[in-house]
Amino acid sequence: MKNKTTQLTLSFVSLLLGVLIAVQLRSAADVYNAVPDLRVTEMRAVLMETITQNQLLTRELEEARDKLRQFEEMAMRGEGALELIEAELNNARMLAGLVDVSGPGLTVILTDSQAPAMPGDNPNVYIVHDEDLLKLVNVLAAAGAEAISINDQRLLATSEIHCAGPTISINNIRVGAPFVIKAIGNPETMESALRMRDGIVDTLNFYGIGVQVKREANLVIPAYKRPLRFDYARPEGGGK
Incomplete structure (x- = not known):
């Protein structure tokens, strides 16, 4: 059982490392194929962009190698590898809002x-409109919010915010005023972004919209409750 766990762990991480290497090679090949048709100035721009992308990919590759070394060392000692994988999965679940x-x-x-x-x-x-909520959410996200909800509806990349008669639809759930937005992140940074001169708070106050901003030492934002469905998007590389 221990050997099977070790093999599974190494296979999992090696696959991750292989994907990163493939991405790096594919990116280089794409640039190479595009170069002959470009003028010199455009080639310089492509070169600079390629250097930047290569640096980012190299950094990701080194991080993957470090993780691989950690997995290998833990697997050899028979300890900790599964816990490390579980920690990675928990991070992924948090990022996905699950x-x-x-x-x-x-x-x-x-x-x-x-x-x-x-x-x-x-x-x-x-009255509060969907565009007001969208602007507010964008400001919070730009200020480093790591999780956001509106009336306990967790926002994901696929969440919609749009008018639905006298209410607003969020995650296909109709909600109405008052709108309670919760955001986890640096309270000072996010509040400063909201209250910047001529920013979102000033605009809403101009029309008499009530805005209350309160810093919280600890907030709880619920998980996304609805099923996740992808009809068109698929993992890159032909994954199932």
Whole structure:
């Protein structure tokens, strides 16, 4: 059983290393094929981009080699390899939004304006719209938020935020005001990004939209609850 576990571990990591090497070689081949049709200035630009990409790939390759060495050493001693793989899987689950996460961050609450609309004003400007949530989420993400939810709907790369009548659809779930946005990350950095001059908070306040921003020592953001489905996207390289 121990030998099988060792072989499985080494095979798993060797496959990862092989994929990284293949990506590096493929990237170099793609650039080489494109060079003959480019002018000298374009070739310089391609060269600089290739150097940058190669440096990134080299760094990733070294990290993979380091992990491979760790796996090999642990497998030889019969200890720790499976635990290290489990830690990697847990990191992947967190990045994919498939587990509850906790940490410091911000709670932001948006409420529709309570001010009466002036004659001739469009009443729609006094309520929270999907674009307001999108802008807010983008600011938080750019400020380093590692996990974000709106009314306990965990946001993924595939999550939609769009108007659905008087409500807003998030992950195909309709939610309404007040909108409670939770973001895990550096509270000071994220709040500064929200409150920058003429930023998202100033814009919402201009229309009377209620904005409450509170720093939290510990937040819990729930996992994404709905099934993940991919009809068109497939793993690169023909993986199943």
